[in-house]
Amino acid sequence: xxxxxxxxxxxxxxxxxxxxxxxxxxxxxxxxxxxxxxxxxxxxxxxxxxxxxxxxxxxxxxxxxxxxxxxxxxxxxxxxxxxxxxxxxxxxxxxxxxxxxxxxxxxxxxxxxxxxxxxxxxxxxxxxxxxxxxxxxxxxxxxxxxxxxxxxxxxxxxxxxxxxxxxxxxxxxxxxxxxxxxxxxxxxxxxxxxxxxxxxxxxxxxxxxxxxxxxxxxxxxxxxxxxxxxxxxxxxxxxxxxxxxxxxxxxxxxxxxxxxxxxxxxxxxxxxxxxxxxxxxxxxxxxxxxxxxxxxxxxxxxxxxxxxxxxxxxxxxxxxxxxxxxxxxxxxxxxxxxxxxxxxxxxxxxxxxxxxxxxxxxxxxxxxxxxxxxxxxxxxxxxxxxxxxxxxxxxxxxxxxxxxxxxxxxxxxxxxxxxxxxxxxxxxxxxxxxxxxxxxxxxxxxxxxxxxxxxxxxxxxxxxxxxxxxxxxxxxxxxxxxxxxxxxxxxxxxxxxxxxxxxxxxxxxxxxxxxxxxxxxxxxxxxxxxxxxxxxxxxxxxxxxxxxxxxxxxxxxxxxxxxxxxxxxxxxxxxxxxxxxxxxxxxxxxxxxxxxxxxxxxxxxxxxxxxxxxxxxxxxxxxxxxxxxxxxxxxxxxxxxxxxxxxxxxxxxxxxxxxxxxxxxxxxxxxxxxxxxxxxxxx
Ligand code: ADP
Ligand code: MG
Numbered sequence: 001x002x003x004x005x006x007x008x009x010x011x012x013x014x015x016x017x018x019x020x021x022x023x024x025x026x027x028x029x030x031x032x033x034x035x036x037x038x039x040x041x042x043x044x045x046x047x048x049x050x051x052x053x054x055x056x057x058x059x060x061x062x063x064x065x066x067x068x069x070x071x072x073x074x075x076x077x078x079x080x081x082x083x084x085x086x087x088x089x090x091x092x093x094x095x096x097x098x099x100x101x102x103x104x105x106x107x108x109x110x111x112x113x114x115x116x117x118x119x120x121x122x123x124x125x126x127x128x129x130x131x132x133x134x135x136x137x138x139x140x141x142x143x144x145x146x147x148x149x150x151x152x153x154x155x156x157x158x159x160x161x162x163x164x165x166x167x168x169x170x171x172x173x174x175x176x177x178x179x180x181x182x183x184x185x186x187x188x189x190x191x192x193x194x195x196x197x198x199x200x201x202x203x204x205x206x207x208x209x210x211x212x213x214x215x216x217x218x219x220x221x222x223x224x225x226x227x228x229x230x231x232x233x234x235x236x237x238x239x240x241x242x243x244x245x246x247x248x249x250x251x252x253x254x255x256x257x258x259x260x261x262x263x264x265x266x267x268x269x270x271x272x273x274x275x276x277x278x279x280x281x282x283x284x285x286x287x288x289x290x291x292x293x294x295x296x297x298x299x300x301x302x303x304x305x306x307x308x309x310x311x312x313x314x315x316x317x318x319x320x321x322x323x324x325x326x327x328x329x330x331x332x333x334x335x336x337x338x339x340x341x342x343x344x345x346x347x348x349x350x351x352x353x354x355x356x357x358x359x360x361x362x363x364x365x366x367x368x369x370x371x372x373x374x375x376x377x378x379x380x381x382x383x384x385x386x387x388x389x390x391x392x393x394x395x396x397x398x399x400x401x402x403x404x405x406x407x408x409x410x411x412x413x414x415x416x417x418x419x420x421x422x423x424x425x426x427x428x429x430x431x432x433x434x435x436x437x438x439x440x441x442x443x444x445x446x447x448x449x450x451x452x453x454x455x456x457x458x459x460x461x462x463x464x465x466x467x468x469x470x471x472x473x474x475x476x477x478x479x480x481x482x483x484x485x486x487x488x489x490x491x492x493x494x495x496x497x498x499x500x501x502x503x504x505x506x507x508x509x510x511x512x513x514x515x516x517x518x519x520x521x522x523x524x525x526x527x528x529x530x531x532x533x534x535x536x537x538x539x540x541x542x543x544x545x546x547x548x549x550x551x552x553x554x555x556x557x558x559x560x561x562x563x564x565x566x567x568x569x570x571x572x573x574x575x576x577x578x579x580x581x582x583x584x585x586x587x588x589x590x591x592x593x594x595x596x597x598x599x600x601x602x603x604x605x606x607x608x609x610x611x612x613x614x615x616x617x618x619x620x621x622x623x624x625x626x627x628x629x630x631x632x633x634x635x636x637x638x639x640x641x642x643x644x645x646x647x648x649x650x651x652x653x654x655x656x657x658x659x660x661x662x663x664x665x666x667x668x669x670x671x672x673x674x675x676x677x678x679x680x681x682x683x
Pocket of ligand 2: 298
């Protein structure tokens with residue numbers, strides 16, 4: 001048990017104003033200081049003669065001030081010239097300075113300056129070096145100086161002093177079970193921490209920044225292990241939670257299957273089995289259903305829902321946008337109404353009376369299935385007997401919303417669906433508390449999509465191709481560019497594009513849908529497109545997720561270079577759903593940034609969502625992927641999932657063993673790494 005008497009857990013012994021600043025750095029308990037590790041190191045062990053100092057790396061030089069002046073052109077700045085004992089001189093330039101700084105630059109004062117020398121207008125110079133006034137012959141540092149992450153108002157010397165004193169006070173016991181560090185060839189914890197805070201004299205800055213340094217490896221391992229333990233505990237806690245066993249008898253789902261024009265794929269049957277066997281358990285399911293765009297998740301959701309209804313429970317299905325929710329509503333009502341099942345519809349945009357009616361149906365149990373947006377999460381929604389909550393495009397919702405749902409009375413089973421595949425390393429770490437089912441096969445009869453990269457200069461040819469597609473009886477999407485700086489501008493572009501296309505294609509029906517339209521207007525346009533009354537649909541990225549119109553076979557995406565890979569993949573997946581040969585045209589504008597080039601290459605060369613996600617993770621790191629997971633999941637400060645995958649694997653192997661055989665070690669380890677930070681996804 002972590003106790004307040006434990007010196008590691010005692011709050012920092014500093015003035016309240018400083019405590020507040022340190023809090024921003026995540027420094028609350030005394031032990032947090034021990035784990036506050038340097039970002040990099042500065043070398044103040046060696047003094048360079050000014051004339052011999054290399055360019056392009058930080059160097060320490062020393063000299064006497066020969067002149068100093070405040071200049072006003074091109075802007076206000078302080079220019080100090082120092083001269084070393086060999087007679088070589090160097091300019092120190094400061095843009096930000098206070099009058100009080102001037103004192104130390106009195107003529108003749110000895111100054112030590114640490115910085116990079118570059119060639120300037122007045123000869124060699126350092127801009128904003130780190131400076132110190134010294135006496136002649138002042139000793140040099142005997143080892144490298146750590147530089148810590150910090151915030152305004154907390155200086156490096158303050159941090160160094162706090163950390164140093166804590167290092168001497170803390171016991172820094174080993175949290176791994178006896179012999180474990182050895183057998184994993186890991187450096188002892190205390191040794192690793194001491195080395196990183198106080199590097200021995202013979203270590204260079206390059207050695208110390210090497211992620212393979214045994215000391216760093218040890219800390220990364222400990223961090224990854226804490227994450228694994230915490231995720232496993234969250235998983236366990238959930239398995240101990242109570243949920244209703246849903247014992248469906250298959251009567252409804254059989255009827256739906258019989259009415260479908262297609263048979264389930266093997267992959268759909270497999271994931272459905274996994275879901276249904278979870279629903280029969282007495283603890284809540286938290287299962288993530290992954291399947292590439294178009295893999296047929298909706299019918300799986302419908303069949304899972306029927307299983308819950310057969311058992312006498314209600315089901316909620318949530319989607320992140322009105323368009324998508326509306327489409328699910330139509331589709332599900334179309335499938336379920338013939339079975340005599342009442343489906344109700346709830347979004348924020350309903351008029352008060354309609355909303356009241358929906359709430360009533362949901363509360364008295366008349367509605368067996370409620371489909372809607374975020375509105376379904378709201379407090380005024382009370383189900384009579386909710387057994388299963390399904391969340392589509394899970395990655396677009398925040399974790400908080402997931403939790404709010406769990407608070408309502410009985411804990412429902414949860415099925416989360418996502419077309420954004422989670423790369424393996426993320427699945428092993430940040431998503432380790434969920435069970436995952438994967439639909440790894442597309443329904444038969446799909447035609448592969450041809451992807452073309454086209455310079456925007458060839459727009460007229462693209463418009464001609466749209467016309468040809470329509471002439472063949474198919475339909476086209478035209479997606480307008482994302483303009484992050486201004487929603488108004490984005491809207492304007494969509495309106496303009498719509499006008500241009502309508503003008504260029506006078507014999508075609510061209511529709512427009514964008515985020516600012518009222519929900520019923522949007523729904524009307526989407527319905528007209530689905531019915532084939534519109535042949536071309538100009539859209540902002542509102543159609544990104546889930547829209548399903550099999551007859552659409554052409555997707556044009558303008559300024560594709562501005563979009564992320566997941567988004568491009570989602571958009572492209574709107575076509576290739578019917579039997580017609582489908583094409584996705586990615587229009588781009590030069591010049592392309594390296595990042596844009598890399599992305600376009602990936603989307604051009606790959607159709608497999610998993611491969612795209614993997615490369616995406618490589619290009620941009622896990623941050624954005626984790627958007628929806630961030631709160632409640634222990635984040636990583638030191639480890640890097642791609643680079644440290646073998647440490648991650650080791651931690652993953654050790655975690656269950658430790659939980660089983662060394663519960664006290666688990667407690668000590670989690671206390672060290674996560675105490676004071678959010679540690680569990682509340683189960
Ligand atoms: P997503 O996984 O992207 O949500 P959908 O559930 O929207 O995919 O399914 C895409 C399309 O494939 C829909 O038109 C759906 O009716 C159809 N579909 C689903 N399963 C099958 C199947 N087994 N055989 C043929 N078509 C299917
Ligand atoms: Mg879908």
